[in-house]
Amino acid sequence: MTEYAVRTQTDLKRLIRAAGACDDTIAECVKSIGVDAVVHAVMREVLDRTDLRGCPAAEVLFRLHGGAPPQSQGSDVVIRVADDGTVALATMSTASVTATVAQSLPEVVRSVFGPRGSASTATRVLQWTAESSPETFGRPDPAFETVRRLLDSIDRSYHASLAELCVRSGSDKWGVHQYPQHYERHFQTVRDRPLTILEIGVGGYDNPRRGGESLRMWKRYFPRAAVYGIDIIDKSSLSESRMTILRADQADPVDLARVLEITGPLDIIIDDGSHVSAHVIATFALLFPALRSGGMYVIEDLQTSYWPHFGGKAGVYDDMETSVGFLKAMVDGLNHAEIDNRAQASTDACVKGMHFYHNLAFLEKGENRDEGAPSWLRGL
Template sequence: MEAGRDTEELRSLILAAGGSAEQIASTVTRVGPDRVAAILVDELVHRAELGTIPQLAERPITVSFDFSFEGKVFAHAVTSSGTRTEPAPAGEEAPHARVELDLVQVNRAVFGPPGARHGTDRRIHWRDFEDQQALAGNMHVVPVVQHLLSGLEDQPIDLAGLSLRSGSDKWGLHYYTPHYERHFRPLRDRPLTILELGIGGYDDPAAGGGSLRMWKRFFPRALIYGVDVFDKAPLAEQRIVTVRGDQSDPAFLESLVTDIGPVDIIIDDGSHYCPDVTTALRTLFPHLVSGGLYVIEDLQTSYWPAYGGSSERLNEPTTTMGLLKQLLDGLNHEEYEPAGHHEPTEFDRTLTGAHFYHNLAFLEKGRNAEGSLPGWIGRERPA
């Protein structure tokens, strides 16, 4: 799997952002201040959603971020036309705006927990501030800078709207985003590893990835891994890693989670073929961290014969819903009679909760060992 070094750099910056200024500075020194500056600019551009500023299509704007660290300045300029933002070519004219920032403070604001995203010093220099005519022609530089700096603050996000802007079908074709908000929002500001099976776009390498981009925006401190049977390398970007592989192959899945480490959230939006879904669940759920969530989308295929489902054998464990129903009994395995005659499975011991919605299920991982009711409570029904 590629992008190992970049991923570790990002992980170290995210973890350091929750610590002291000294910890952040040490990490910046190890990664390299110029490299850190580039990472932070990339993140601010991603969060800015500059495509909502229509004037950029006709008059692109260049903004320079000047980061100070240990007495030196590390400058990174970007030029945006709205739909595309990229590093400004060297030797171009002076940027329309130059923003002076402290590198340690910005790393804390971008990758730190909510309480750390306040008090970021900044000074803005406007190129045409004294030239009224020139400023009038580029007045949209003001909202551009505002959007670029918005990533330094806590921002409310409407997941349904974000889904539409990102190109994800989790709202519109489906209506999953309200349920995702309910279960994911408490985890939003944690340093997470998220794995989604299925990237979308079929065999077109440049198509799909909407959900990965949505999760990247929604979880500001997360590393996002996407798996697909087709090569989706062109969709990789900062904090998004694409992996080619088949969810029906347990050996591949085992090697994947070994490579990326403990996983906090797993989302199965892959083939939706029941044997693939059940294979992935049996293989990956044991690798989910305690307190993690496993999500399965598009459960309608559990009733479609072409996908290995059935509308007649509703409790058949070879179908996705049949297996999930079976697992629900395991939540109460300590109540089975007679006591001691059931050897609990891995799912019995670690599935602690389940939430079902139309075509969507959330499974909670933890330690299911509360114990049964005391023996003096009779197991026989009173006459």
């Protein structure tokens, strides 16, 4: 990562945290980062979230001001949707502006990056440029759909389901697998938090310019999160706002230590890497300590635990050198206080819950220090 990229991501994290506070706090953060930089960051996020496929061509001017009155410091930015479907962000409008959206910048920042339910349109003024005639009055302009989708991306940050975002992003977590239903069960309650997420495995195999579909899905599902991905192939060129890709071998302690220096403590870790049992187990040992209390560690594609090609063992179901055997032993750890003469494992006291689905496991980090049954009851 370049120094500029690090600084930009840091500023974005500051802005996201400020978006959950009052207008004065947001305004102070905007002033510190710079109005133009904030406006462009917010509108790039809007563009990233908006599915404009099939929309008519349009040029929408966003005039984002500092608050009331509208003459206070602000900045203009234009979203251009061409006839061929390409989308661009510009600073200059033309005579062909379809609509102008004027709104308070702090209000837009909160709507785009704030917690669930905080979106507001109190200061928004929408003006259509074209004058209607008696023949066209009351008939929807084709460009209405383009503007609607853009504004919905501001006002309804949490509307799309994970399965929808899977399909839009091209992730194989839906269709080939049926993971979104399980992910949403565990993640929907924390969707609006400023999380730090790490996914192991970027996709695209050996091609450095392919992959990142699932990372973009997570970025869109968690609109306030910083999303990181690692891959043994250098795919850093795929990085974008709120999504940073680092080269690292998932089983190399030196590589992972370097990754954690960049990410800091993690809230969610998803292992969708090599699926080799030895790698899965080694990665867990190295990364689980960096997971915050209350965080979730997810391991995908556990079917490989039964396939010898991936270090699994067909017909042997409790070998701790396989991914599933390793996890089964951790189930005993959940009940460690009830088991006499058991050698204590390092995870016994900090794995609070485990949830298993087809080829998928969730491990919840938290205090597991409940006392066991009284000794007199065990002897009955």
